[in-house]
Amino acid sequence: EDQVTQSPEALRLQEGESSSLNCSYTVSGLRGLFWYRQDPGKGPEFLFTLYSAGEEKEKERLKATLTKKESFLHITAPKPEDSATYLCAVQPNDYKLSFGAGTTVTVRA
Amino acid sequence: EPEVTQTPSHQVTQMGQEVILRCVPISNHLYFYWYRQILGQKVEFLVSFYNNEISEKSEIFDDQFSVERPDGSNFTLKIRSTKLEDSAMYFCASSGGAGGEQFFGPGTRLTVL
DSSP, X not given: OOEEEEEOSXXXXXXXXXXXXXXXXXXXXXXXEEEEEEOTTSOOEEEEEEOSTTOEEEETTEXXXXXXXXXXXXXXXXXXXXXXXXXXXXXXXXXXXXXXXXXXXEEEO | OOOOEEEOSEEEEOTTOOEEEEEEOOTTOOEEEEEEEOTXXXXXXXXXXXXXXXXXXXXXXXXXXXXXXXXXXXXXXXXXXXXXXXXXXXXXXXXXXXXXXXXXXXXXXXXXX
C-alpha cells in the first residue's frame, strides 16, 4: 500500500525565514510526485510534478526536489501570502494520487 | 486560464437521500477524477474515469456511488443513499493525459444530517 508521510505537521515562520518541508514515500512504482498548495476551504492548487530522482523544479519562492525515498519543498524568504497547507502526493500508476496529510505553513509579518 | 468548476458549492441533505455533485472539467482534458476530504483528514481518491468508463476506483467507491459523463462537458458523482459519514468536501479533478498534472476544482461541501 502506498504511504506518504509529511513533516512537520505545522510550521510557523517569520517573514523572510527560509525553511524546508519533507515528504517521504513508499510506493510500489513511482510514476510521479506532485506538490499542491491548499488554502482553507479550497481545492488543491497544482505546484509541481517531479518524475525522477535528482529532478528539481522552481516557482517564485518555492523549489521542489526529489530523491528515491523523499521530496523536499524549500520555501525561500517566505511572505505572509505563502501561508497555506502544502500537500504532497504520489502517483503509482496512470490514475490516482495518494496524498499525505500536509504541512500547514504560517508566515508572520 | 481554464479551470475546473463544481456545483453546488455547498449541499445539505438528509440521511438516505440521493445527491448529485456536478463538475465541468477543463475542456480539452480526457481524464476525470473524484476525490474527497473529510474535515481535518487527507485528500482521498475515489474514482478515475476515462473514455466513458471507470479506469480505477478505491475501496471507498462502493455500490452507493456512481459516476457519469452525461454530455460533452459535465462529469457527475451520484451518491444513492447518503450516510452521515459521507459528509466531506468532494473535489473533481481533470488531466490532459495519463499520469499528467491533475487540476482540481473548488469543491462541493456535502453535509449529511
